[in-house]
Amino acid sequence: MIDGTEKTNPDGRGRRRQGELEMQVLSVLGSAPCPVAAGWVQKRLGGDLAYTTVMTILTRLYAKKAVSRTRAGRSFEWTPVADGAGLVAMRMRKLLDNQKDRDAVLSSFVSSLSSDDEQLLRSLLNEADDPER
Template sequence: MSETSPVQRRPAGELEASVLAALWAAEGPLSPAEVQGALGGRLARTTVTTILTRLHDKGAVSRSRAGRGFVYSPIQDSAGLTARRMRSELDKQDDRGTALARFVSQLTSEDEQLLRSLLEGADGAPEGPGAGPQDDPGTAQP
């Protein structure tokens, strides 16, 4: 009977975050093999392809045909993706008011002031890159 060490699992989302970081750093769309190379070859190409497919299914990346395969591009920058995830989590709540109140109660005073400033300056139109669906009219938002 041989002793084996327990398999170390990565934190949830770590691989997706690594793949997105590689796409954000690129100057154009990347194939799964190029993403694999950008990550130092530490993941199998099939793993990278699976991650890219899942990111595409989640609406985080776009893909287009390139030969027999696909190349991938991020749809939003990091801040836009974070905002989208926050909105997705909020949409799952039956009691949005309580969820928002708890979120705000956990903000630092600096973040609370920033949020207050953003809300006071809001005129109904999001600001900045990746702020909303109007940045890419062809992108369906969940």
Template sequence: MRDQDKDEPHPRFRRRGQGELEAQVLAVLRQAEGPVTAAWVQERLEGDLAYTTVMTILSRLQAKQAVTRERAGRSFVWQAQSDEAGLAALRMRRVLDGQGDRGAVLASFVTGLTADDERLLRGLLSEAEGD
């Protein structure tokens, strides 16, 4: 075995970043032409994930309202309700909801924005006011 092989984890056992697997599952679901089974999702994901892992991720995404499921015979079929941006927005709302002082959290967030992001946010808020 070469020394560099010792430092490189086997692809199957690579740890994923927080939310990475959820994003991959959502991407697979968005490619589907309609509701699909968890087995269908499992077949299209990179790596060798257990069926139970895929079911856990789908259930978490359902709890976050990023996917829906409906009964199909003895199992369920799943469909994306949200894209990655929608999932990120759900996470942001959950963090905000968990804080006691929403104003302080939002103020801290806004003061940390780049000038471009601040302009984008101002434009989106203006559009929202017009609706």
């Protein structure tokens, strides 16, 4: 959405934001009672999402170490390793790891936080320093 209008696909549906489908797949996997096949995920996502699209997303999540898979006959069964927040955290870490000036990136990030987020971050860092808390 650049000019106030949402971009749409040729079929008139709104375009998904980057990572939205990955989050949906992780959410579905998180509700699974045990490791599940891609078809199980596809069915629960609803709509007309192609099986190959689900497989592509699962494979990308596997490459990001957000899901694990085990062989089940000729296919795989999938299990979440990270939830949506974990996936975003992995992305943030990967971006940070690819920067030469980590200090500048972290400084810029912290200075752009709202006061509530800064307080939350301070609290989380204090908890990490004192594991007996």
